[in-house]
Amino acid sequence: MVDVLSGGRLEFGMGLGNTANDFKVFRVPREEARERFEEAGEIVARAWANERFSYTGKFWDFEGVCIYPRPVQQPTPTMWVAGHSPESLGWAGRHGFNIMITAHPYPPEHYPKAISAWRDGLVQAGLSPADRSCKVHLRVWVEENREHAREVAEAAILRYDHIAGLSRGVDRVDPDYDFQGMLDSGRNVYGNPDQCITAIENAMRNYEFDIFSTTFNFGGIPHAEIMKSMRLFAKEVMPILKDVPRTMAVT
Numbered sequence: 001m002v003d004v005l006s007g008g009r010l011e012f013g014m015g016l017g018n019t020a021n022d023f024k025v026f027r028v029p030r031e032e033a034r035e036r037f038e039e040a041g042e043i044v045a046r047a048w049a050n051e052r053f054s055y056t057g058k059f060w061d062f063e064g065v066c067i068y069p070r071p072v073q074q075p076t077p078t079m080w081v082a083g084h085s086p087e088s089l090g091w092a093g094r095h096g097f098n099i100m101i102t103a104h105p106y107p108p109e110h111y112p113k114a115i116s117a118w119r120d121g122l123v124q125a126g127l128s129p130a131d132r133s134c135k136v137h138l139r140v141w142v143e144e145n146r147e148h149a150r151e152v153a154e155a156a157i158l159r160y161d162h163i164a165g166l167s168r169g170v171d172r173v174d175p176d177y178d179f180q181g182m183l184d185s186g187r188n189v190y191g192n193p194d195q196c197i198t199a200i201e202n203a204m205r206n207y208e209f210d211i212f213s214t215t216f217n218f219g220g221i222p223h224a225e226i227m228k229s230m231r232l233f234a235k236e237v238m239p240i241l242k243d244v245p246r247t248m249a250v251t
Helices: 020-025 030-049 086-094 112-124 146-167 179-184 193-206 223-241
Strands: 011-015 053-056 061-065 078-082 098-102 134-142 189-191 211-215 247-250
Touching: 011 030, 020 030, 020 146, 030 053, 030 078, 030 086, 078 086, 086 098, 086 112, 098 112, 134 146, 134 193, 134 223, 146 189, 179 189, 179 193, 189 193, 193 223
Parallel strands: 011 078, 078 098, 098 134, 134 189, 134 211, 211 247
Antiparallel strands: 053 061
């Protein structure tokens, strides 16, 4: 339905899941996560690609199922897998899916094996890595005043990480958070426009990707301030990077 209403603009994302509470709420054993993820991904792709399909798996069985309305994009809408392991990204490659990595949870050296597994999977699927995209996702904050930008962003990052930790059963804030190191390696992006450009260039040096996507809405920053920061980013940061052979997606 979303693909039809948007005129074929739906981009569908999925991931294995990393929050224990999610599994607890839905009463799903966490050790089943990978099998369920892979089975569900195949079902979604088949449902979109076929007028009618049947499926027999470990968790779901369908016989002669059809979905309407049919998606505009054929055989399927653009599909993405968010992940960080060779197992998840390799599976994405073998199914011909795009991938998204997230910079702040893991350092740059965490990802090369996983991205190589994705590339190998694409080759197994008869595709070239040039046929699909690897996106990096970062938290971004920009203001004209560099010190105020730092204060807002760093407080929001700590709130964000604290809430994320609670979902994993960790009720504390890291007292030794390496703010400067995260900027230097391109794992966070914040400051005035020039500082943000430098941080994005750091991400370009350290992470392999062809699409850069951002989140401004993190850590409870007020909506009006988020909109102001996004406009400044569009005005002062994006034009500087427009000639770089990568795509930017702002969220």
